[in-house]
Amino acid sequence: MAFVAAGLLTLGLAACSEDAPDAKDLSGNRAGAMAAYGVGDAFTATEPVSFSILYNNHPSYPLKNEWLFWSELTKRTNVKLEPVAVPLSDYEQKRSLLVGAGDAPMIIPKTYHPQENAFVSSGAILPVSDYLDLMPNLKDKIERWNLQPELDTLRQSDGKFYLLPGLHEKPWAEYSVAVRADILDQLGLAVPKTWDELYTVLKAMKARYPDSYPYSDRWSKPTPGGALLRIVGESYGTQAGWTFQHATWDPAAQRFGYTGSSPQYRQMIEYLHRLVAEGLLDPESFTQSDEQARQKLANGKSFVISSNAQTLVNDYRPDLAKTQPGAKLVKIPLPVGPAGEINPASRLENGVMISAKARESKHFVAMMQFVDWIYYSDAGQEFAKWGVEGTTYTKDAAGKRTLTADVNVVGLNPKGSKHLQKDFGFFNGVFSYGGKLDLMQSFFSPEEMEFQQVMNARKPIEVPPPAPLTDTEREQVSLWETPLKDHVTQNTLKFILGQRPLAEWDAYVAELEAKHAKQYIDLVNKAHDRFQKDNG
Structure with missing residues (x-):
C-alpha cells in the first residue's frame, strides 16, 4: 500500500500533467x-x-462584520472575503442547493468527506488535485507528514480528489466520556479504563442512587445517539452514529464489509442494550435535547455524559457549579473495547471545495495561493487560530502563546471581558483547523494535554484503501443508501432499547440484504479492486 500511495500522490501532485488539461x-x-x-x-x-x-x-459566535479577523486578513493579504452566511442548522442543505444551482461561492469550506461526492459528476466543483502545484504549503505537509494514504481515501474513480482537507500532524481524538470523579471517590472506584470497567462503575452508581440513570447522553439530534454510538463503535472496531459509513474495511480479510450487519456492530449493540436493560443508560439518550441531558447532569439525575474539551469547560462545569458546587467532572481517555488500545481519530478534518466557476476567474491563481496560506501555512493557521500578536495573544522566546489579559476562550482566561471568537472572530471553525501538533494543542488545558498524551500513545487505526465509485455506480448506490441507513438507524435503536429482541439479528441482516446491502458491498469491493489495478 505504501508503494501504491506514493504513486498516487505523484499522480495528484503532477498538477500540470497531461491528465490535467485544465x-x-x-x-x-x-x-x-x-x-x-x-x-x-x-x-x-x-x-x-x-x-x-x-x-x-455558528450560533456560539455569530458573524460580525467588524471583527478584527476580517480587517487584519485584508491588511495582511490584500484579500477581502465576501461571506455568504448560512445558519449552522441549514448549512448542508443550503450548500447543496447553491452548488446544485451553480450559484455557490468560490470557496466552500466546512465540507466533510464524502459529502463532496454528490457534486463531482455534475462538474460543479473543481478537481483540486489538479492544482496542488499552486499550493506549496499543502504539498509540503502532505509529504513531510506522510499523509499520502489519507489523501488517497479522498480520490474519485478518475484518480483525482475534489476536497482540500484539513491536515493534522498527529491524530486528534476529541470525544470521550465525562464522569463525576467525586462520585467515583465516594464509591471507592478508580477511573474506568475499559467499557467493561465503565459498566462496573455504572452498576455501582445505580446501586447507590437507584432513582438515577447513571449515563444520560446528549448530541442525539439530528442523529439519534450520534456521539454515543460513535465513541462506543470506535472502541468496538466499527462506525456508528456520527461516523456511520455503509462500508467498513476489514484489514484481516482485506475486503470491505457492510457496517450495519458486521459482528463488531452487533457487539456494540449488545453492550448498549445491556446498559439500557439494567437501567444504567437513560433510554432518552437517543432522543432528548442537549439541554435536557445537561439538566439531568446538573441536577444529579445522571453522572456520566459524552464530552469534548470545550463542552466540559463551557457547559457542564458551569452547570454543576450552580447546582452542585462540590461536583468534580473529568473527561476520561476513550474507554478501551474489543478493538484494543487504538486512537480512532483521523489526521484529516473537514475541508474546502472550490467552485468550478472559480477556475474561470482572472484571480484564480491568487485565490489558490490565498487558500493555501490561510488553511495550510504555519503563519496562516496561527493567525486564524490565535489572531494578532500583541492584541489577542503574546508569544515568549520559546514560542509559547498566551492570551492577552483581557481575552478569553475555552475557559483559559475566565476573567477576560473579551472573547476571542465572539468579539474578534478568531478560532473560527470556518478557517481554523488542522496544523502542527503544538498549534493544535496550544489551547489545551493541562488536563486536556494529559488526555491527548494518553490517546497519542495508542496505535492509530489503519487507513482504509481507496474504493472510488464511477458516476454510474454512485448513481446506483445513491438509490440504496438512504433506505439502508434508515433501516440500520431504526433497528439499532430498537435492539438497544429492547423493542426488538437480539434473537432477530439474522432476520435483520436478511432485511438489509433485501435492501441491497450485499450488492452495495460487492460494488465497493469491485471499485477497490479496479482502483488498485488501474493505479498500482
Whole structure:
C-alpha cells in the first residue's frame, strides 16, 4: 500500500500533467497572484482582490462584520472575503442547493468527506488535485507528514480528489466520556479504563442512587445517539452514529464489509442494550435535547455524559457549579473495547471545495495561493487560530502563546471581558483547523494535554484503501443508501432499547440484504479492486 500511495500522490501532485488539461494554461488567471510563492512565504495579492466564501454561521459566535479577523486578513493579504452566511442548522442543505444551482461561492469550506461526492459528476466543483502545484504549503505537509494514504481515501474513480482537507500532524481524538470523579471517590472506584470497567462503575452508581440513570447522553439530534454510538463503535472496531459509513474495511480479510450487519456492530449493540436493560443508560439518550441531558447532569439525575474539551469547560462545569458546587467532572481517555488500545481519530478534518466557476476567474491563481496560506501555512493557521500578536495573544522566546489579559476562550482566561471568537472572530471553525501538533494543542488545558498524551500513545487505526465509485455506480448506490441507513438507524435503536429482541439479528441482516446491502458491498469491493489495478 505504501508503494501504491506514493504513486498516487505523484499522480495528484503532477498538477500540470497531461491528465490535467485544465491546469495547463493559467496565463489568463494570474491577476493578483504572486510570481514567486513558496513554503513559508507570506501571501500578499499584488492587487486588491475579493473572493466569495460560504460561511457557516455558528450560533456560539455569530458573524460580525467588524471583527478584527476580517480587517487584519485584508491588511495582511490584500484579500477581502465576501461571506455568504448560512445558519449552522441549514448549512448542508443550503450548500447543496447553491452548488446544485451553480450559484455557490468560490470557496466552500466546512465540507466533510464524502459529502463532496454528490457534486463531482455534475462538474460543479473543481478537481483540486489538479492544482496542488499552486499550493506549496499543502504539498509540503502532505509529504513531510506522510499523509499520502489519507489523501488517497479522498480520490474519485478518475484518480483525482475534489476536497482540500484539513491536515493534522498527529491524530486528534476529541470525544470521550465525562464522569463525576467525586462520585467515583465516594464509591471507592478508580477511573474506568475499559467499557467493561465503565459498566462496573455504572452498576455501582445505580446501586447507590437507584432513582438515577447513571449515563444520560446528549448530541442525539439530528442523529439519534450520534456521539454515543460513535465513541462506543470506535472502541468496538466499527462506525456508528456520527461516523456511520455503509462500508467498513476489514484489514484481516482485506475486503470491505457492510457496517450495519458486521459482528463488531452487533457487539456494540449488545453492550448498549445491556446498559439500557439494567437501567444504567437513560433510554432518552437517543432522543432528548442537549439541554435536557445537561439538566439531568446538573441536577444529579445522571453522572456520566459524552464530552469534548470545550463542552466540559463551557457547559457542564458551569452547570454543576450552580447546582452542585462540590461536583468534580473529568473527561476520561476513550474507554478501551474489543478493538484494543487504538486512537480512532483521523489526521484529516473537514475541508474546502472550490467552485468550478472559480477556475474561470482572472484571480484564480491568487485565490489558490490565498487558500493555501490561510488553511495550510504555519503563519496562516496561527493567525486564524490565535489572531494578532500583541492584541489577542503574546508569544515568549520559546514560542509559547498566551492570551492577552483581557481575552478569553475555552475557559483559559475566565476573567477576560473579551472573547476571542465572539468579539474578534478568531478560532473560527470556518478557517481554523488542522496544523502542527503544538498549534493544535496550544489551547489545551493541562488536563486536556494529559488526555491527548494518553490517546497519542495508542496505535492509530489503519487507513482504509481507496474504493472510488464511477458516476454510474454512485448513481446506483445513491438509490440504496438512504433506505439502508434508515433501516440500520431504526433497528439499532430498537435492539438497544429492547423493542426488538437480539434473537432477530439474522432476520435483520436478511432485511438489509433485501435492501441491497450485499450488492452495495460487492460494488465497493469491485471499485477497490479496479482502483488498485488501474493505479498500482
